[in-house]
Amino acid sequence: MAEKDSLFARFGFWKSRKHYLNKMTLRELIVAYFQYYAIQAYLAIGTVSLVVLAMNFPGVVPTLIVVGLSSLAYPLAWYLLHRYILHGQFLYRMPLTAPVWKRIHYDHHQDPYDLEVLFGALYTTLPTVAIVTMPMGWLIGGIGGAFAGLATGVFVTCFYEFCHCIQHLAYKPKSEFLKRIKKWHMSHHFHNENGNFGITNYVWDRAFGTFDPENTVLAKSPTVFNLGYTEEEAVKYPWVARVSGGLGPATPRERRISD
Helix, strand or coil: CHHHHHHHHHHHHHHHCCCEHHHCCHHHHHHHHHHCHHHHHHHHHHHHHHHHHHHCCCCHHHHHHHHHHHHHHHHHHHHHHHHHHHCCCCCCCCCCCHHHHHHHHHHHHHCCCEHHHHCCCHHHHHHHHHHHHHHHHHHHHHHHHHHHHHHHHHHHHHHHHHHHHHHHCCCCCCCHHHHHHHHHHHHHHHCCCCCCCCCCCCHHHHHHCCCCCCCCCCCCCCCCCCCCCCHHHHHHCCHHHHHHCCCCCCCHHHHHHHC
């Protein structure tokens, strides 16, 4: 009974109140991070994947190749998805995908400090990680290679999600790496949403000309919080506005900034 109560309390921790990173300590973030269901799912799937890898081990060299390629493919896949899907317009223009777009990215830009919508949705992130890593792993190392790729993908996702949390936390990192990526990501949220699409890796921003380390390449954007979903767009494509309770002064962004 104690374990059952603890389990429900854990989920109740997330349901009972909101968590805003601009009002949290690093310790509070760590507690919330490991109690979030998606992180627990990634860790569990990664552990099971390692077991499957051990039972179908393709050899040291194939495994290392899969791990290396999966680690390299992840930043490119994220960059492309972030730039062309999450910041694209076609998802909010269709009634079936508009609520998905709202959940996986619009809400995060509306309220960059809301921890719950900072995490990627499990139902979209996990299939994406599997599609990016498992076929490549299968070609190199069969079943073991596929699950080596999946394990790499979900553990990299955990690292990515934690760094993303740190970037929004009211905390000054001691690490020079974390300081840099925090600065660049804040530019994406508060200066111009069309630059600095990377989270932990900005190689592809440099390669594709979207890297703006000092806010000197791109001008201040008027759509940095709404991603182009303006009142004019809401008239033509009302589905996000409907599930958001409308646009205007009552948006999550403006409520949080006014606190």
